[in-house]
Amino acid sequence: HVIGTPVIATGQTCSKVRQSSQLLLPADCTASGFYITNARNYLFGNAASGGWAGFAFPTLPTALNIHQWAHINPSSREILQFEGNSAHSSGYWWQSAGTIYFGGKLWHPRDGTLRYNPCRTHPARSGLTRLVDTKVFLSRGVGVSHWGEKPELVGFEASDVALSTAMLGEGYMANAVITCRTG
Numbered sequence: 001h002v003i004g005t006p007v008i009a010t011g012q013t014c015s016k017v018r019q020s021s022q023l024l025l026p027a028d029c030t031a032s033g034f035y036i037t038n039a040r041n042y043l044f045g046n047a048a049s050g051g052w053a054g055f056a057f058p059t060l061p062t063a064l065n066i067h068q069w070a071h072i073n074p075s076s077r078e079i080l081q082f083e084g085n086s087a088h089s090s091g092y093w094w095q096s097a098g099t100i101y102f103g104g105k106l107w108h109p110r111d112g113t114l115r116y117n118p119c120r121t122h123p124a125r126s127g128l129t130r131l132v133d134t135k136v137f138l139s140r141g142v143g144v145s146h147w148g149e150k151p152e153l154v155g156f157e158a159s160d161v162a163l164s165t166a167m168l169g170e171g172y173m174a175n176a177v178i179t180c181r182t183g
Helices: 026-030
Strands: 042-044 047-049 055-059 081-083 086-088 098-107 115-117 129-147 151-168 172-174 177-179
Touching: 026 055, 026 098, 026 115, 086 098, 098 151
Parallel strands: 042 081, 047 086, 055 098, 081 129, 086 129, 098 129, 129 151, 151 172, 151 177
Antiparallel strands: 098 115
């Protein structure tokens, strides 16, 4: 379940959420099965069910909290491996949500208090995002929603989703199987 008031949106924009004494990490208002701020990891064989998104990869222009002054841009880091993962039954709160979602923005403004915009933001991810043998199904919204420069789907399956993919940037899709059922 989300912590605090869930972010409910119908379009591609929504309200920003501020850190508070009741909400230390503003992204908790969009609880996801996997919420990954550091894409430079190996993610394989995982299954996510429910949540605002199954897998969420927000844009972070800088590191967070005590590391916010480090000279790195986490959103430019490539995913080392995302293979054999699946997600389903996500996107209840936002009809444009991705079951696997690369978007939103988590950052420190000048006052140091964390802010979060869970919807479409710019700049988006700039690191390579390669998803291999990925399955999404039973989603109210989008199977894979990617706001970034380098999305790549290889061996992608989508079933019973409103929209299989929404990718911004020069993307690549190979061996995709998309099935739609009605009734």
